[in-house]
Amino acid sequence: MGNAYNVMAATCPSRTVLHRIGARWTVFIVNALDNRPMRFTELKAHIRGITPKALTEALRAMEYDGLISRTEIPASPPHVEYALTDLGRSLLTPLRAIREWAESHVPDIERARARADAQR
Amino acid sequence: MGNAYNVMAATCPSRTVLHRIGARWTVFIVNALDNRPMRFTELKAHIRGITPKALTEALRAMEYDGLISRTEIPASPPHVEYALTDLGRSLLTPLRAIREWAESHVPDIERARARADAQR
DNA sequence: CCCGGACGGTATAGATTCGATACCGGTATC
DNA sequence: GATACCGGTATCGAATCTATACCGTCCGGG
Numbered sequence: 001m002g003n004a005y006n007v008m009a010a011t012c013p014s015r016t017v018l019h020r021i022g023a024r025w026t027v028f029i030v031n032a033l034d035n036r037p038m039r040f041t042e043l044k045a046h047i048r049g050i051t052p053k054a055l056t057e058a059l060r061a062m063e064y065d066g067l068i069s070r071t072e073i074p075a076s077p078p079h080v081e082y083a084l085t086d087l088g089r090s091l092l093t094p095l096r097a098i099r100e101w102a103e104s105h106v107p108d109i110e111r112a113r114a115r116a117d118a119q120r
Numbered sequence: 121m122g123n124a125y126n127v128m129a130a131t132c133p134s135r136t137v138l139h140r141i142g143a144r145w146t147v148f149i150v151n152a153l154d155n156r157p158m159r160f161t162e163l164k165a166h167i168r169g170i171t172p173k174a175l176t177e178a179l180r181a182m183e184y185d186g187l188i189s190r191t192e193i194p195a196s197p198p199h200v201e202y203a204l205t206d207l208g209r210s211l212l213t214p215l216r217a218i219r220e221w222a223e224s225h226v227p228d229i230e231r232a233r234a235r236a237d238a239q240r
Numbered sequence: 241c242c243c244g245g246a247c248g249g250t251a252t253a254g255a256t257t258c259g260a261t262a263c264c265g266g267t268a269t270c
Numbered sequence: 271g272a273t274a275c276c277g278g279t280a281t282c283g284a285a286t287c288t289a290t291a292c293c294g295t296c297c298g299g300g
Contacts, residue, residue: 005223007148010169017229018222022142024258028127040277049130051259052278066232077267080277087228094221097214102138103125108207109137112186144287160248171288172249197296200248 020065021091025050025058030088030095033068037083067091140185141211145170145178150208150215153188157203187211 005014020026028047032038038046044055059082062068067088071081084092125134140146148167152158158166164175179202182188187208191201204212 003220003223005226007219007222008152008167013226013230014223015169017226018147018219020229021218021222022144022147024142027138027142032128041275044277047128049135051261053280054259056278057258064233064236065229066235077276087225087232090225091221094214094217097217098141099127099138100123101211101214102127102141103123103134105207105210106125106133106137109140109185110133112207113184115186116184161246164248171290173251173289174287176249177287197247 017065020061020067021095023058023061025054026062026067027095027098029058029062029068029082030084030091031099033082033084033088034092034096037071037081039079039081043082062088137185140181140187141215143178143181145174146182146187147215147218149178149182149188149202150204150211151219153202153204153208154212154216157191157201159199159201163202182208 005012007014007018009015025047028050029043032043032046040055040059043059044050044052047055050058059068059070063070066085069083069085071083073079073081125132127134127138129135145167148170149163152163152166160175160179163179164170164172167175179188179190183190186205189203189205191203193199193201
């Protein structure tokens with residue numbers, strides 16, 4: 001059956017969805033939460049180079065879209081846990097594929113860039 | 121075998137690769153060039169809402185990275201054709217998956233957003 | 241020869257987002 | 271009481287993206 005949505009259409013709602021998936025840190029967060037929930041500082045340590053502001057914004061946005069859940073745990077000391085929702089977990093396969101493509105094609109891209117640089 | 125690259129490392133070159141894949145228009149362009157080369161204006165018409173500047177920049181960047189090729193065809197009238205390279209074609213499968221995820225999960229995301237909005 | 245249109249872009253300005261850095265309130269531990 | 275960790279905010283300047291207007295080349299028609 002055909003799909004009701006088409007990202008190529010300027011005003012299609014799938015555009016905003018795609019925009020969120022493609023946002024700077026989404027792929028990192030989904031991959032990081034792959035096999036267990038994590039706390040804020042844990043995520044920050046795991047995803048090297050992310051600033052707390054960027055992490056906060058990404059987590060809030062993903063929570064808003066139902067990709068992750070934020071749970072305050074009233075233990076002592078209290079802390080916060082972020083976890084993938086079912087919806088977020090369904091993103092895991094495609095985003096893991098993206099991550100793997102990136103990691104496995106670094107030499108190809110670097111070769112292409114070097115060739116392009118040399119051409120001038 | 122383990123991978124030599126890891127996107128979670130702050131300075132890993134795979135970061136720049138991932139950044140390019142995740143750039144605003146890459147997924148659109150790769151999907152558009154799926155089964156045939158296209159000309160500039162054709163791409164612009166196909167990817168609704170993209171500005172010529174954004175398209176130019178995205179195409180240049182993707183050419184630099186070896187994902188697409190740009191060919192000036194000296195016919196009459198002369199024109200320009202953009203096509204996926206082998207490397208670009210290898211991105212097709214993961215990026216098509218992303219597109220399909222976006223198109224098929226619109227209702228889920230919209231429900232989540234509505235629920236979050238209602239909560240306040 | 242001149243006009244108009246299609247093609248493949250540039251130029252410029254404004255809005256938006258991003259990153260770096262510093263700071264902060266609450267809780268627990270020493 | 272001092273110190274440290276957690277989960278963030280605040281602020282500001284730099285980089286990026288969008289909208290809009292414009293442009294040179296080539297071509298076909300009149």
